[in-house]
Amino acid sequence: MYAALIILPLIGAAVTWLIPFDRLRPKVLSLFTFAHLGITIQMLSFTPPQSPGGWFCLDALGKIVLLSTSVLFLFCALYSIGYLFYRRERSNRVLCCGLLVCLSAASMVTITHHLGLMWVALETTTISMAPMIYFNRNARSIEATWKYLLICSVGVALALIGLYFLAYATIVARVEPSLLLDDLIRDAGKLSSGWVHAAFVFLLIGFGTKMGLAPLHTWKPDAYGEAPGLVGALLSGGLVNLAFLALLRIYQLSLATKEIMFFQNALVVMGLISMIVAAIFMARQADFKRMLAYSSVEHVGIMAVALGLGGKAIFGALFHILANGLSKGVMFLSSGNIHRSYNSKSTDHVRGALRRLPWSGGLFLAGFIAITGSPPFAPFISEFTIVSSAFIQGRMLVGAIFLISLMIIFIGMALTVLPMVMGEVPADSETTSYRDTIYTVGPPLALLLLVFLLGVWIPAPLMTLLNEASALLGVPQ
């Protein structure tokens, strides 16, 4: 089962590479992502036993991230059928093949308990996304790709030295040398605190860079701004969650050591800085894709704060993996449609999207309402859980900064989004061949329905999954 999850997308990558027709490739891509979701659901309902040696083990944390990643990839693949039709001028071979390689590596991150292997898979997702950010082949996208590739590679390399420190700590402590999560947790009490402390610093910086926590977020606005909408959706809804899963693994480990207080405090501080930075840069943002990037900085900040707070907030953090991932899908895919239609991503040119593109404009507006944490959408539940848990724990200052940032972000984002969708289309607006079709509107619409559904009703199996996952992170049941 584990092998199927990884090998199937790789077969798909080979097939899409060999197909000579640009029109056929996105359909094959969708077929493979559909099959991947099928296997995912199968594995979620009948969890396969741990593989011999303990390298592969699908636990509740992995399940949540795997589910959100698989769903997002499927809808992005379906969207690509419609989107790439409008980008017929260039070959989509690298894009389709890269997406499947990335899906394979992403699955690996979610199912492995070997931290070294997880690192390799995480770095693979970073590299495989780089050519897609460069899809538009212009000076701006090169700049974005360069910053993304260099900053993320260096960041992830720092995480590797953190893992090496952990492994060395096991050698110094004369326990079984290992980077298997279960071994590390078992022996955590015996590890030398000097090495473990140094390891956590590097791991936090490394995975924090990949996740885009401020002040390590500088690549994010450029990469999200220049990448095609569907790549932005996968970066902000998929890759971010994988990096967060890596942090969750380290958190699991830190629970067993004396470093937990340090790790929690660092997470809260970095999370709050991310939210404040997002609030500052979101205001008067004239480029709506960059605005979405800062929204992503905000939401990784929310997840980090929640993890740092611990207790009930952990539930919020885990639910936010799904809520944020799916809402980001809605926003990026619909913003991609608007970008295509106006041939501009500046709010100076984009006006009256609701008139010109009732579906995409409406989805963008609804996505904005969802992502800023308004009921009845899913992010409301997670954000409410987190902020109420902050106040219950007596962390008044954290709760206050959290709420004020959310408020400023809501206003800042509204000042960009509302003029875009409301009003009249400018008379001098460029006319393009883009029209809303079932392929470009259907996937974000389906994602929005999921975000809505999760906002009003959490299915019982999902609830069990979230509770199991919180238990793994030390929340008493």
Add this chain to the structure above:
Amino acid sequence: MITLADQLLVLVLLINFISLGTSRLMFSIRAVAAQGVILGILPGLIHPFSWHLVAITVVILAVKGVIIPMMLGRAVRSAEIKREVEPFLGYVPTLLLGAVFTALSFGFAGRLPMLAEHQNYMFVPASIATLMTGFLVLTTRRKAISQVIGYLVLDNGIFIFGLLLTEAMPVMVEAGALLDLLVGTFVMGIVINQISREFSSLDTSLLTSLKEE
């Protein structure tokens, strides 16, 4: 054999200073290649002979000593640039900083508990000093190629630390990390080509169209 390993590590540290002090890109690339070759030899000096070890040595020599330097060399030639000009921080200050970082890493390593067998050898300080050097090159240089060289030096630093961990790191994972490095450098090489085509220069300080107004 361990004393020889230690002497080679001194050589690695010296090469760090070469990469900090030189402005000629080809020379820098050769220095990193030499560092890669040393890293390829090191495992053979600290572990008993096995075919497995031979395979590892060959792969490291090929990737770090030959393939990656060749890819970078080709990028330099096709971009027709020879020198790093006007780094953000001059050569003398970076060399001094490099010396300070090297001293600090010896201090850092001294404060952490180490296995008795490793106590007298330089793996840990050499690793951290090399990592810091890479970081320094990465942040002070303007040319895209210099930044990739910095990334490679940083990675070499991590690799030295990895030599202490052969029991904990399965070969699969080591191989995966090396493959990631190779593919990553390959992609960086392609991006460098595109930068030089688009901007007629490899100066990353020209990459400034994306920022907040």
